[in-house]
Amino acid sequence: MRGIIIFFFVIVSSLAVAQTVSLSGRVLYEKTHVPVEFATVWIQGSAGIGGITDKNGYFYIQNYPEGESLLSVGCLGYASRTLKVEVRNRPKVITVYLSEQTLAIDEVTVIAHRKMEEATTTYTMDRTVLDHLQAVSLADVMSLLPGERTSSLFKLTSGQTLTVRGGGSRELDTPAFGTAIEVDGVRMSTNGYYVSSSASSLMRSADVRNIGSSNIESVEIVTGVPSVEYGDLTNGVVKVNTFKGKTPFLFEASVRPHTQLYSLSKGFDLGEQLGRLNVAVERARSINDLASPYTSYVRNALTLKYSNTWRTRRDKQLDFDFSMNGNIGGLNAETDPDAFKETYSKAHDNALRVGTTVSYLVNSPWISNVSAGLTFAYSDNLSEVKTNNSAASTLPALHTIEEGYFVASKYEDNPSSSVILLPTGYWYTTQYEDNKPLSYSAYVKARWGHRWGQLNSNMLLGGELKGDGNLGKGVYYDDMRTAPTWREYRYDQLPFTQNLALYAEEELKMTFRSSRFAFKAGIRSDMTFIKGSSYGTVSSLSPRFNASYTFAESQEDWLRGITLRGGWGKSVKLPSFAILYPKTTYSDCLAFAPGTMADGTSYYAYYTHPSQLLYNENLKWQYNVMRELGLDIRLKWFRLSLAFFHNTSYRPYTTVSQYVPFEYKLTGQSALESCVIPSSDRIYSINRHTGIVTVSDKTGTYASQQLAYTTLNGWQGSKLSVNGSSSARTGVEWVLDFNKIAALNTSVRIDGKYYRYRGVDETVTQATSSVKMTDGQPYKYVGYYVGGTGHSNGYESACLNTNVTLVTHIPRIRMIFSLRVEGTFINSARYLSEYSSGQRSYVIDDKESYLPSEQGGIIYDGGKYAVSYPLYYVSNDDVTTLIPFKEKFLWAYEHDKSLYNDLSKLVVRTNYGYTFNKQKISPYFSANINITKEIGDHVTVAFYANNFFDSLRKVKNYQTGNEISLFGSGYIPSFNYGISLKLKL
Known part of the structure; x- marks a missing residue:
């Protein structure tokens, strides 16, 4: 393609010397014949061939192409003119008269004008x-x-x-x-x-x-x-x-x-x-x-x-x-x-x-x-x-950008802490x-x-x-x-x-x-x-x-x-x-929450896992x-x-979105039951790398004690830009x-x-659920969805x-x-909910169901509730095996209710039966008026009123079958009006 176009330019550029002559003239104000200075004079459709008039209104174009051309003449404050000029064999001299741009001239346009000389619109x-x-x-x-x-x-x-x-x-x-x-x-x-x-x-x-x-x-x-x-x-x-x-x-x-x-x-x-x-x-x-x-x-x-x-x-x-x-x-x-x-x-x-x-x-x-x-x-x-x-007890605010376990502290105690405890009561944030x-x-x-x-x-x-x-x-x-x-x-x-x-x-x-x-x-x-x-x-x-x-x-x-x-x-x-x-996206997982102290303070510990930037x-x-x-x-x-x-x-x-599994340690409040240190004397610390929580006695009476923990498996999500x-x-x-x-x-x-x-x-994207599993573990599955996790993908x-x-x-x-x-x-x-290589959504019998209707049906037929399934899913036990979701989900319904209940968290259901109905509105109309009046040569007054009928009629929404008012709907502008005054001094 590139070679053909370059060859085309070379052939055209090799043409013989152009046939041109000179065109000169003068541009005058029609009413007084006063010269118009700085008027632009150019040939329509040319490569900028033209000129600008001097202080006496004269212009000169030396290489004017022979034959008939359209010459455009314009100047700020004057009505532009386009005239046909034919030049043959010898130089030509013309005089162009411009009228002042006012409403007193015949040719005034207040609508969009299409440039007819252009091949493109x-x-x-x-x-x-x-x-x-x-x-x-x-x-x-x-x-x-x-x-x-x-x-x-x-x-x-x-x-x-x-x-x-x-x-x-x-x-x-x-x-x-x-x-x-x-x-x-x-x-x-x-x-x-x-x-x-x-x-x-x-x-x-x-x-x-x-x-x-x-x-x-x-x-x-x-x-x-x-x-x-x-x-x-x-x-x-x-x-x-x-x-x-x-x-x-x-x-x-x-x-x-x-x-x-x-x-x-x-x-x-x-x-x-x-x-x-x-x-x-x-x-x-x-x-x-x-x-x-x-x-x-x-x-x-x-x-x-x-x-x-x-x-x-x-x-x-x-x-x-x-x-x-x-x-x-x-x-x-x-x-x-x-x-x-x-x-x-x-x-x-x-x-x-x-x-x-x-x-x-x-x-x-x-x-x-x-x-x-x-x-x-x-x-x-x-x-x-x-x-x-506002808050009755302290809440954590995480600011760390590094991976590890961090204990929250009050700002007054440690302003550079990775986790800050926000104040209690009322406060403002800017x-x-x-x-x-x-x-x-x-x-x-x-x-x-x-x-x-x-x-x-x-x-x-x-x-x-x-x-x-x-x-x-x-x-x-x-x-x-x-x-x-x-x-x-x-x-x-x-x-x-x-x-x-x-x-x-x-x-x-x-x-x-x-x-x-x-x-x-x-x-x-x-x-x-x-x-x-x-x-x-x-x-x-x-x-x-x-x-x-x-x-x-x-x-x-x-x-x-x-x-x-x-x-x-x-x-x-x-x-x-x-x-x-x-x-960078961050997964912040609660690693330890010992409960609220007598003064309303809660000392949280979090595990932060940043994602690797995905370019x-x-x-x-x-x-x-x-x-x-x-x-x-x-x-x-x-x-x-x-x-x-x-x-x-x-x-x-x-x-x-893309997800990768990771694991972290969680220390629950039950681990404190065996702690003999009084709660008022406890100092909590957590090892940044291992996640092990240690309780110390600030009075020195009791020895420090490490608390038991549970290992949990989570998912780290990150964003990737794709086509x-x-x-x-x-x-x-x-x-x-x-x-x-x-x-x-x-x-x-x-x-x-x-x-x-x-x-x-x-485009296939991944998503998971924030709901916990029945054993208290984070949700272990990730779904692969076509076009996002919404009920529609188009x-x-x-x-x-x-x-x-x-x-x-x-x-x-x-x-x-x-x-x-x-x-x-x-x-x-x-x-729309479609997939060229299969089916994305299915009709269901009622809004509470997760299973495709045995009678089948098309989601666009009207009044149908629908579910959308991911194509595949993976478990954090095996992130490399893509399991076809629909087949496994239907099997689990018959043979493994626990798995069925877990996988149902990945199903997307419509909330209304009309979701996939055509959103059609019956015809509607509005009317605008505009008036412009020049008063003498120095004053112009204009008035407009949009939707001056202020239509409040109702139109039918065929998606729901209801009637809606045009007022405030955005389909037509609300009634509004204005007036303007322009002075030329």
Whole structure:
């Protein structure tokens, strides 16, 4: 594969010198004919061929390809223009007029716009869209994609993540973890964030709440197969661009019941040769509950952006961009009077993202432009939780990280003791978790655009070095006298990961009389280096292809054009630190408990057995195969766009448990019956290595006495990161745009999607029981389960959403009104319990049974209780022999009741008869309105109301047969509204 693609690039690159001429012109403000400075002028679909206007509005492109091309002209504060330019044989001079970006112009879009020139599916939303939507979070714009729902998270007090062509957290590979998010070219990487093993997923998705929303100029979302330029992803790309260029003072105030937002921004022209400086500050505060407005999330966002352009010659220029986005804020519940006295939780959400880019526009026959850049992203996510505790007698807290037997002691007597006795009565504990993920990258890339006859070629070559690490201290406690059982695990001592990527991509376009063909092929090679670990170097290749063919183009006929497009690609996702570096696990077994003394003190002794860290050197990087087919039909009356996709996730990251046997000594209270030393004079000690307990007399009257013990057999569990089973996502998205109804100034859009997910985890993991055996020994068996110890090991879901959007734009009064009705016609899901090599779960006759029903049955038939068995089990008497569980369990039921009762502890039973029923919800709807009104040239007022019907109707839940209310269900957003005011000064 690699050789074929390299040969393809070599052949294309060996074409003769391109046929080019020069194009020059001027960009003027339409109303006053004043020159527009710093306007960007570029050829659509080219490898960055273009330029920027000077202070007099002039631009010059020397190597403009002959023939017909689309020229795009844009500048901050002006409505972008795209015009067809045909150049033949000799230089050409044009003049372009731009209109101010206001609601007074005819062409204003407040819905997601698909980039038709791209073969892969890509949507863009500009500032007008965000203002009309009144977005306070980047997550709000995802509702504008085909078939998406308005988010029910209209507050910032909950984490907000983005998912492209993926579902919820029940999907095996955590699709939001694989969605790439960039702010001004700086990636929001969460690979270095350490998620504790107690969390539901060890992959943390990027939380976008700390991105300021008021200074976003545009958002671009690639839902199809992205360019090989973008790596470390599986589920698409979201690119955020903040303001760049000269702007007036912009003040915005946005108020909704739970959230208030205020911002001020300004784009300064520093003068000739000094560049432009954009500054934006924003404060947003969101409360969780109107009845108790104390738990709140605060965002204090700051953006600094400097840009400059120097012309080295008439047709060449050097661009420099520096951006810094940051936030100081977080969640705080410290002042909540409804919480228990002096208890609280709070967390930092501080962030700093810095990026620098230098681009040289060469505009030569052999290279178009070269760019290089550095990025840096750092987050401070220190959390602090203070809780109250109480106990009538002392309880032990274990802190040892070494193997052996240890006696508990009071903190006052031995502050460095391996086992501390916690105080009695009431006390408070403050836990900190210090996560400080850091990522950086350095990249260089070159583009070359040229034409040979009807063939237009654009080549991209690039490389990137990316690193991830964590500077946090991990979990810790300031006051060790009240710290519970805990072991230090420093995140800042984990090695950084380094990833080197090299990529090449060629895009070919050919234009005929009434048709066009485009083909893009690229390959990306990633090499990951993890110094000081067992993983060594991991490499992967990611080929990607996109193609489109447009025919039957016409400006007059009823059929205006048809485009067929398709894409295929592979994308690789690097693992998170919690996957790469699992924590050591500890088995703490009670070795001696002499009882409570008269003062309430109990002197415990414990045996601690740490597991050996298990690094899976065979761990492979997770990857996704993306497939897409598209159809665009443009008729005289409407435009229809369809996109079919089928994405498969391979080798998703997951963890399994493994157990090994060990033995330890237990000294019971019965061993003290023969001890003649009075209890008030006893001093207990335990040999760290042998576990033998010795009782001494602190008065010296009696000789020391060793106590008898019993040897017990236990299991030591540890976690291992492995690659799980594949899962698939299939869907179709559609957008139907009707021509504007001129008499009403109204446009109509119908968009929607059908989405289906299915994933079954067949990874084998081990588990045991905490129940004691009848002889007092620890449970002696370990089960080998398919896909975990739950009643299910898989999940499937399907949804069918359709939205109708009406947009009325009245330029004469500068107002836009939109109504969006969102309907969900299919919302179904089902838990799965399956195994490709056998059966995992069985129907039982009643919820108390452990045995498969003699009548058989299928667990999905409805109303069936079920049991799930492990595949095998082992005993600590013989850990190498895997015993088939079902056969032995059924045999034990007839012949060995004691074994049957013991093995039943490994059986998983459903608590409800409807567990495996399809979770289907009857159709439901909601409606949103948005109004934007410009008052003169300086004031804009906007209002929105989501779910303004405040629907309280009930829908039927076919899983249980009950009716549930939509209110507070999360299926539709709760009624919420807001108003915003924007001033241009």
